[in-house]
Amino acid sequence: MVPARVSLVTLGVSDIARSRAFYRALGWETGVDMDGFAVFRTGGSLLALYPIGELTQDLGDEATEDGVMAGLPRRTSLAINVGSPEEVDQAVVDALAAGAAMLAAPAAAPWGGYTAIFADPDGHAWEVAHNPGWPLGADGLPQLP
């Protein structure tokens, strides 16, 4: 089983500073605020801003996509945060068994975590992530520092 979680919604953006200013102008508050990455706390999933070029690179090309979605490249991704690298591996095994396509095999991430990315039948991207800096709360959602 893959935990039923939308931990993080990531929006690919062309100018982080501009987008951060926009969401702040809505009255929203950041929990993480770096040059190339910002995360807002919301009711529901966390909302991240990330450079669109890096998002596209992370998610790989469109090779797994076909049919009516082929002309619609990904500009967002969703994440399921889990409690350990082993849970990442298991979730990927289960997702592939359910028919997911692998976009990025489980691997250590440069930022200290362990992640994998799979695609649903239409190519929607799901990252399964263990982030040791973001422990999971009682609701299963990551607790920002």
Place this chain on the structure above:
Amino acid sequence: MVPARVSLVTLGVSDIARSRAFYRALGWETGVDMDGFAVFRTGGSLLALYPIGELTQDLGDEATEDGVMAGLPRRTSLAINVGSPEEVDQAVVDALAAGAAMLAAPAAAPWGGYTAIFADPDGHAWEVAHNPGWPLGADGLPQLP
């Protein structure tokens, strides 16, 4: 102020039955299950499946987009659910003041609610919705029937 909420993440899909089967195979459970719309309960935001053609139609064309995002049509949308039609109107006023672009002006929806859609600086689509059939819980998130 616009409530800081990701109430619902909607994925545009080419075959609802296929996608529903996929997410069920992950072990996820639906709270709404209709021919053309399915909503899964998750830790975090609700996850909806909706036909990609209807999603594209609802969100309008790409006229508001420019720059590096122009080649990246929307295939997802996010929703902020609020408690009344008046709160929809107010959220839209505040979002436009923050620099949002209007994709769909506030209006009664065929399913009995009242909604509007705005775009962030990169064209990411946010629906602001009052759905009388989905009362808001203590956490501000919609309670499915």
